[in-house]
Amino acid sequence: MKSLKLRHIRGLSNIVGAVLLISILVVILSILYLYVSRYPSAMPPQSQVSNSMLVILGVHLLPGSIVIDVRATISPVVVKYIYFFSYPDGRLVLIREPIGGPVYIKPGNVYHIEVSLLGVDISSLPPYIEIGVGTSRGGSPVIYGVPINIRAGESSLAGKSTVVFLAGRTGSGISLDPSYIHFVIVNLATGSYTFYYISGSTVKQTSGIAKILTTNILDLSKLSFSQRYALGPVVIFINPYRASQPYTITIVNIYGGKFTVTLPKLVNNPQEVLGDYLVCWEDLWWPGTTAPLDNYIDEVVRVTIFINGTVRIETIHGSGAFLHMFMLGAYSYNTILSLVKTYVTTAGCLQSTTYLNYVVFVKPHGVAYPSLSAVLWDPNTCTYISASGTLVFYR
Secondary structure, three states: OHHHHHHHHHHHHHHHHHHHHHHHHHHHHHHHHHHHHHOHHHOOHHHOOOOOOEEEEEEEEEOOEEEEEEEEOOOOEEEEEEEEEEOOOOOEEEEEOOOOOOEEEOEOOEEEEEEEOOOOOHHHOOOEEEEEEEEOOOOOOEEEEEEEEHHHHHHHHHHHHEEEEEEEOOOOOOOOOOOEEEEEEEEOOOOEEEEEEEEOOEEEEEEEEOEEEOOOEEEHHHOOHHHHHHOOOEEEEEOOOOOOOOEEEEEEOOOOOEEEEEEOOOOOOHHHEEEEEEEEEOOOOOOOOOOOOOOOOOEEEEEEEEOOOOEEEEEEEEOOOOEEEEEEOOOOHHHHHHHHHHHHHOOOOOOOOOOOOOEEEEEOOOOOEOOOOOEEEEOOOOEEEEOOOOEEEEO
C-alpha cells in the first residue's frame, strides 16, 4: 500500500514537473516572440521570414528620398515603417515612416512608397544596406534581398536635384567675362545654396537656405528690403500635386504688379513624380547688394524630377540685361569656373568639350522671353532656339 502511494506521489510529481516545464517554455517563447516582433533587427535579414501578403518588386534611390515598389498579394495591407539594415550583419540602423504616413495597399496593384532621407546623414550609414518593409500586421518585415550601396547612390543622384543659375554681368549677345560673373548652386530638395560673386580679383562667397514655399503666392510688396534680402537669391515653389493637377503660382512685385503662371498637369499618377518645382531667381541678389530685389522673375524655370530619375526642365520666363546660364548638376566652384573659361574660348560652343550637356540653356544679354523675337542659345548644339513659347529639355 505504501509502495502504491509512493508511486502515485511520484506520478503527480512528474506531471507537475512537465506542466511547469511546458509553462516555462511557453513564457520563454512568448517573450521571444514579443521581442522579435517589436525589435525586428534581433534577427539578421537573411533569417527573417517574409510576410507572404507583401512582395517588394524594386528599390530606387532618388534625390533626397528612397522609393520602394511593393505589391500586396492576396489581401490588403498597411505599410507603416521602412527599416534600414546594415549588410551583411543585419543590424538595424534606421527606421523611417512613408511620406504622408501609413500606406494602404490593395491586392494586385503596384505602389511606390516614398521615404524621405532629408535630415539623414548618409555618410554615417553603412556602405551597404538592405531594405525591410514593416506592415500593421506585425511580425518580421519583408526584406528586399538586394543590398544597396546607399552612399554611392545618393552621391550619384545629387545632380538630379541641384541647379545652377549664373549671370554674366558684362558683354553682349552670348559673350561674357569670367571676371565679372556671379552664380548660385542650389539643392531644390533641401533649399541649401552656395553663392559666389566675382568682380575682378574680388570673390565673395556665402551660403544659406533658400525660401521654399508650399503656398502658391509670394507677395514682395508686403516685405521690407531686409526681408526680401533674407529670401536669398532664389525662391522655390513646390507643387503639392506633383504635376498631377494644374497649379497656379503668383508673384507680386514690390510695385504691386503680378506675375502669374499655371503649371500644366504632366502625369495622371502623382507617384510618378518625386518633385515638381518652380525656381525663381533674382539676378541682382549678391552679398551687400543695394538693388531693390523687386520681382524674383529674372529667371523662372520649372524643374520636374520623375521617379525613374529623368529630369524635365521648362523655361517659363527670363528677363534682364545680364546673360543667364542655367545648369543641372551638383558642380563645384572650380568646375563652374573651368566651364565658363572653356565657354569663352570656344565662343559659346561646348559641343566638342568635356562640358557637353552641363549647361541646359543660355539667355543672351538683354533678351526677355517668351516673345516672338526671343531666342535662347544652346551651347551643346551651338545653335539658337526660338523662345516664342516655353522650351522643354530632358536630362
